[in-house]
Amino acid sequence: MSILILYGSETGTAQDTAEGLCRDAQLRKVAARVVSLDEYDIDNLPSERVVFFVVSTTGQGEMPPNMRSSWRRLLRKFLPADWLTEVKMAVLGLGDSSYQKYNFAGKKIYRRLLQLGAQMMAPLGLADDQHEIGIDGALIPWKQTVWQELYKSCSFKEMLEEADTNIVIPPKFKIVKAEAPLPESCSKDGKEQDYYELDVLSNVRATSEDHFQDTRLLRFLVHDHLADRFKYEPGDVLMVRPYNNDETLCVAIESLGYSDQLLDEPIYLCKNSEFAVLPPPWLLGADNPSNIISQNEMEKMRLSELGSPHGLDDLLNYCTRVRRTVAETLRDFPETAKSVAPEHLFDFISPIRPRAFSIASSPSRNPNVIELLVAKVDYKSRMSERRRGLCSTFLANLKAHDKVFGRIRGGTFKFPLHLTPVICVGPGTGVAPFRSFLQFRDELGERQNALLFFGCRGEQKDYYFKEEWLSLRNAEVITAFSRDADSKVYVQHKILELAEKVWQIIGKANGMVFIAGSSGDMPKAVVNALNEVAASHGVPDWVAKAEATGKIQYETWS
Numbered sequence: 001m002s003i004l005i006l007y008g009s010e011t012g013t014a015q016d017t018a019e020g021l022c023r024d025a026q027l028r029k030v031a032a033r034v035v036s037l038d039e040y041d042i043d044n045l046p047s048e049r050v051v052f053f054v055v056s057t058t059g060q061g062e063m064p065p066n067m068r069s070s071w072r073r074l075l076r077k078f079l080p081a082d083w084l085t086e087v088k089m090a091v092l093g094l095g096d097s098s099y100q101k102y103n104f105a106g107k108k109i110y111r112r113l114l115q116l117g118a119q120m121m122a123p124l125g126l127a128d129d130q131h132e133i134g135i136d137g138a139l140i141p142w143k144q145t146v147w148q149e150l151y152k153s154c155s156f157k158e159m160l161e162e163a164d165t166n167i168v169i170p171p172k173f174k175i176v177k178a179e180a181p182l183p184e185s186c187s188k189d190g191k192e193q194d195y196y197e198l199d200v201l202s203n204v205r206a207t208s209e210d211h212f213q214d215t216r217l218l219r220f221l222v223h224d225h226l227a228d229r230f231k232y233e234p235g236d237v238l239m240v241r242p243y244n245n246d247e248t249l250c251v252a253i254e255s256l257g258y259s260d261q262l263l264d265e266p267i268y269l270c271k272n273s274e275f276a277v278l279p280p281p282w283l284l285g286a287d288n289p290s291n292i293i294s295q296n297e298m299e300k301m302r303l304s305e306l307g308s309p310h311g312l313d314d315l316l317n318y319c320t321r322v323r324r325t326v327a328e329t330l331r332d333f334p335e336t337a338k339s340v341a342p343e344h345l346f347d348f349i350s351p352i353r354p355r356a357f358s359i360a361s362s363p364s365r366n367p368n369v370i371e372l373l374v375a376k377v378d379y380k381s382r383m384s385e386r387r388r389g390l391c392s393t394f395l396a397n398l399k400a401h402d403k404v405f406g407r408i409r410g411g412t413f414k415f416p417l418h419l420t421p422v423i424c425v426g427p428g429t430g431v432a433p434f435r436s437f438l439q440f441r442d443e444l445g446e447r448q449n450a451l452l453f454f455g456c457r458g459e460q461k462d463y464y465f466k467e468e469w470l471s472l473r474n475a476e477v478i479t480a481f482s483r484d485a486d487s488k489v490y491v492q493h494k495i496l497e498l499a500e501k502v503w504q505i506i507g508k509a510n511g512m513v514f515i516a517g518s519s520g521d522m523p524k525a526v527v528n529a530l531n532e533v534a535a536s537h538g539v540p541d542w543v544a545k546a547e548a549t550g551k552i553q554y555e556t557w558s
C-alpha cells in the first residue's frame with residue numbers, strides 16, 4: 001500500500017510540491033507515488049487508501065491542462081455520494097491571491113471530493129504566491145497536520161511520527177554516460193516537447209538611455225514549419241524557458257565541488273522509478289533549501305530548522321526576504337553541498353519555471369513575428385546583493401539570431417473583436433496585450449471606440465509605442481505621466497477626469513473594460529475610479545456586476 005499523490009500543474013510548482021511530499025513520505029517510511037491527474041485512471045480512486053491532491057489554478061480560475069480530463073470525470077453526475085468514503089484525502093491548492101479567482105481549482109476539487117464522501121484528513125490548504133514566504137507559508141503547516149493525522153490513523157504500520165533525516169532516499173535518476181547504449185528505461189520523455197525554438201530578430205531598448213528602467217522590445221521569428229505551433233490571438237501569452245546565468249552556475253558548481261571531468265561528460269538521466277518525471281535540460285531553478293539532507297550535524301540542524309513549521313520566520317529571513325538563490329544556499333552550507341552526489345542533485349533542485357509574457361504584437365500584421373515588451377528586473381536585495389530577474393535578464397541579454405524555447409498559451413483576456421467599444425487600462429508594460437488587440441481591431445476595420453489609458457513616469461522616458469498609437473483609427477490614447485508634473489498623475493486620475501467619456505463607453509454603449517499591469521495598488525485604484533464614475537450616473541457597484549458578466553477583465557502580475 002502506498003500514498004497516491006496526484007497533481008495538476010501548469011508551470012511545474014504543484015508537481016515539485018507533490019514530489020517534495022513524496023520525499024517527506026519516504027523519510028517517514030511510507031511508500032508514495034506521484035502521478036499527474038490526467039495520467040491516472042480516476043475510476044480507480046475508490047480503491048486507494050490515502051490520496052493527496054496538489055493542484056494549482058491557472059488562467060482565470062481554471063484547472064491546469066494536465067488535470068482537465070480527470071476533473072471532467074470527477075464531475076460525472078452518476079458518481080454516488082459514498083463513492084470515496086473509504087479513502088483518506090487531503091487537498092492543497094496553489095494560487096495567487098492577487099487573482100480574482102483565488103485558488104479556484106483547489107477549492108472546487110476539495111468541494112467535489114467531499115461531495116463524493118472522501119474523508120478529509122486536514123482542512124483545504126491554500127498556498128499563496130503573495131504570502132511573504134511564498135507557498136511555504138501554507139504548505140509547511142498543512143503538511144504538518146496531514147502527517148500527524150495520517151500517523152494517528154495508523155494507516156501505515158511502519159510509519160514514523162517524525163521524518164528520519166538519516167534515511168537515504170534512492171535518487172530519482174541514475175546517470176548513464178552518453179556513449180553507453182541508452183537503457184530501455186531511459187526512453188525520451190515527451191513532456192517538454194511542446195516548447196519550440198524561436199529565433200531572436202531584434203532586441204531594442206524601449207526606454208530612454210537615461211531612464212533607470214531598462215525595458216526591451218523583443219522580436220522573435222517563427223519558422224514556417226512551426227507556424228501552426230505558434231499561432232496566436234490578441235491576449236495570448238508566450239511562455240518562455242530561460243536559462244540560468246553563468247554567475248549562478250559558477251557559484252553552484254563551485255559549492256558542489258564537482259570535477260571538470262564530470263561536468264564536461266555528456267550524460268543521460270534515466271528514471272529510477274516509473275513515477276519519476278525527467279527534469280528538462282533548463283534545470284536549476286530557485287527553491288528553498290528545506291529538502292537538502294546533510295551529513296554535517298551543524299548544517300543539518302540548521303537546515304531542518306529552516307524546513308520546520310516553527311522555523312517559518314527564520315526561513316522568511318534567510319530565504320525569501322533576501323531572495324537567496326539555491327546556488328547561494330549551497331555556498332552557505334559547504335559541507336552539505338560537497339556531499340550531494342550528482343545523481344541526487346536532481347532530487348531537490350527544481351527545474352526553472354517557464355515565465356509568461358503577454359504578446360505585444362498583432363498576428364494580423366505578421367503572423368511569423370512575435371513581440372514582447374519586457375521590463376528587466378534588477379534591484380538590490382536586503383543582503384545588498386544585486387538581484388536580477390532570471391527570465392527578464394535572460395531576455396534582455398539576447399542578441400539577434402539567438403534561440404529561445406517558447407510556446408503559446410491562451411491568455412486570460414477574452415477580447416471582443418467586433419462591435420464592442422472598449423476601455424483598456426495598461427500602465428507600464430501592462431500596455432503589451434493592448435498593443436496587440438488595438439492593432440488587430442484596427443486592421444479589421446473596427447469602427448467602435450477604444451480608449452486606452454496608459455501611464456508611465458515621463459513622456460520622454462518610458463512612453464512605450466508613442467508614435468505608433470497615432471496611426472490607430474478609432475482608438476484614443478490617454479496618458480498619465482507620474483513624474484512630469486509637480487503632482488503625481490496616474491491612470492485612475494485620468495479615468496475620473498474623463499468620467500463622461502468613460503461612462504459613454506461602459507454605461508451607455510454597454511462596453512467592456514480590460515485592466516493589465518502590476519498587481520499592486522493599480523487595479524484597485526482603477527476599480528474604485530470606475531465605480532465612482534458609474535455611481536455618479538446612478539449605478540452603484542458597477543464593477544461587481546461587470547465582473548459577474550465578464551464585462552471587466554484583469555491580467556495582473558507581481
Ligand SMILES: Cc1cc2nc3c(=O)[nH]c(=O)nc-3n(C[C@H](O)[C@H](O)[C@H](O)COP(=O)(O)O)c2cc1C
Nearest residue numbers: 009010011012013014056057059061095096102103
Ligand atoms: C497565467 C497564470 C494564471 C493564473 N491564474 C490564477 C488564478 O486565476 N487564480 C489563482 O489563485 N492563481 C492563479 N495563478 C497563480 C498560480 O496558480 C500559482 O503561481 C501556482 O503556484 C502555479 O503552480 P503551477 O506551476 O503548478 O502551475 C496563475 C498563474 C499564471 C502564470
